[in-house]
Amino acid sequence: MSPRDTGRGVAELARGRTDEVTIELGGGNGHGAPPLAETPPTFVVVRLTDGPGRTRRYAVGAPEAVQGLEALLGAMRANGHRAVDLRAEVDANELVPYVRALAPDDVYVALDADGDDLLAALGARMLMDGLAVHLVVPGFGAPSVQATVGRIGAHTCISLRATTEGRVAAVVRRAADLVGAALLLALFAPLLAVVAALVWWTTGTPVIYAHERVGRYGKRFTVYKFRSMVPDAEQILRRSPEVYRRYVAANYKLPQDEDPRITRFGRLLRRTSIDELPQLWNVLRGDMSLVGPRPVVPDEVREYGDYGGLLLRVRPGLTGAWQVAGRSLIAYPERARIDLEYVATRSVPDDVRILFRTVPAVLLRRGVV
Numbered sequence: 001m002s003p004r005d006t007g008r009g010v011a012e013l014a015r016g017r018t019d020e021v022t023i024e025l026g027g028g029n030g031h032g033a034p035p036l037a038e039t040p041p042t043f044v045v046v047r048l049t050d051g052p053g054r055t056r057r058y059a060v061g062a063p064e065a066v067q068g069l070e071a072l073l074g075a076m077r078a079n080g081h082r083a084v085d086l087r088a089e090v091d092a093n094e095l096v097p098y099v100r101a102l103a104p105d106d107v108y109v110a111l112d113a114d115g116d117d118l119l120a121a122l123g124a125r126m127l128m129d130g131l132a133v134h135l136v137v138p139g140f141g142a143p144s145v146q147a148t149v150g151r152i153g154a155h156t157c158i159s160l161r162a163t164t165e166g167r168v169a170a171v172v173r174r175a176a177d178l179v180g181a182a183l184l185l186a187l188f189a190p191l192l193a194v195v196a197a198l199v200w201w202t203t204g205t206p207v208i209y210a211h212e213r214v215g216r217y218g219k220r221f222t223v224y225k226f227r228s229m230v231p232d233a234e235q236i237l238r239r240s241p242e243v244y245r246r247y248v249a250a251n252y253k254l255p256q257d258e259d260p261r262i263t264r265f266g267r268l269l270r271r272t273s274i275d276e277l278p279q280l281w282n283v284l285r286g287d288m289s290l291v292g293p294r295p296v297v298p299d300e301v302r303e304y305g306d307y308g309g310l311l312l313r314v315r316p317g318l319t320g321a322w323q324v325a326g327r328s329l330i331a332y333p334e335r336a337r338i339d340l341e342y343v344a345t346r347s348v349p350d351d352v353r354i355l356f357r358t359v360p361a362v363l364l365r366r367g368v369v
Contacts, residue, residue, distance in 0.1 A: 041118070043095055047086045049074035051106055058102060060095070061110030061119060061136075069108055069136060092118045096125050106132045127156070165314075165346070172348055173289065180290050181283035188277055195226055195274060202265045203230065208278055213295035216315045221287040223295050224278040228266025236261050248299075273362050279318050291351040292317025293339035304336050311336075314343050324357040 044066045048057040059069040076086055090098045099107065099122065109123040123133045145160045165173075185192075199207045209227040212220055230236070237244055243260075247253065262270070269275035282288040288295065295316035301308045321342040322335050342350075 042089050045088050047076040055105035057106040058104045059108040065110035108134045110136045177283050177289050181280045185280050218312050226275040228269045228275045229261040289315040289317045291354050319358040324361045
């Protein structure tokens with residue numbers, strides 16, 4: 001509508017001729033009003049310390065993700081540079097020309113949930129300019145990947161595949177599980193018999209506690225432990241919403257002195273970790289491994305968020321990085337970070353080191369509640 005038409009409409013409205021003029025006020029859901037344009041996200045561009053051969057390196061992405069890259073790779077100090085040359089906030093629609101004008105050699109693109117498609121497009125354009133582009137996936141425990149570059153017609157295709165355990169390493173690990181679990185069961189057989197008799201004598205049956213856990217690829221399995229709680233422990237836990245809330249808040253555990261479910265003999269079993277020895281049978285069955293992340297209950301998987309699939313790529317373990325690092329002294333999400341980092345970088349030598357560190361951790365009762 002032109003200014004002349006607008007003036008005519010207002011004059012007619014003043015004379016009472018409202019039947020010929022309709023005035024609509026557009027609100028959030030106003031009919032006829034065009035939708036408000038979505039504000040493009042703002043990204044941070046930061047000059048990093050020079051790389052080998054004095055290559056000019058820049059990081060691009062959301063503020064938190066870029067800050068993490070600065071901590072790892074180092075941020076360029078002033079040294080005569082203008083502040084705008086070292087750090088700037090740039091709108092998405094100006095990002096590509098802005099970064100090009102900086103004449104970088106390496107560009108580290110920190111992908112993030114917000115605007116990751118725009119950042120990926122930036123990386124692709126920088127790659128076409130002949131620059132070295134590094135796509136960084138933020139988060140903890142991201143799996144190591146193998147990258148290959150190919151072509152689909154006239155398009156360049158960058159393929160990323162999560163690395164998996166080699167066949168030889170998998171065979172060695174499984175053989176170690178079988179031999180180790182069999183030897184330990186034979187070694188501890190007299191102790192297992194005595195403990196079973198004491199559990200039966202002090203609290204009756206059942207002697208073994210069976211509970212459902214989530215294993216490799218999300219398969220449910222039954223984990224076995226010497227019973228350290230009263231027979232109706234699950235009902236006691238669910239009976240009080242306040243107790244269950246504290247149980248969840250404390251990493252799905254309660255302090256032994258405050259847990260009404262644990263028996264007197266059960267406290268001794270837990271302090272010495274003897275209650276977990278029947279899980280050697282789980283190792284023989286293939287449900288578990290000697291070393292791995294602890295088996296989790298279904299409710300715990302959500303603590304790992306989008307990384308739950310990564311956790312379930314491997315068998316849970318009788319011991320692992322979390323146990324030797326402090327067990328119950330370490331709360332979520334730090335426990336999740338430790339477990340996921342182990343899964344992403346696991347190797348047979350690392351498993352051997354964890355096994356050797358397990359002995360002093362048990363003897364010192366580190367992190368036992």
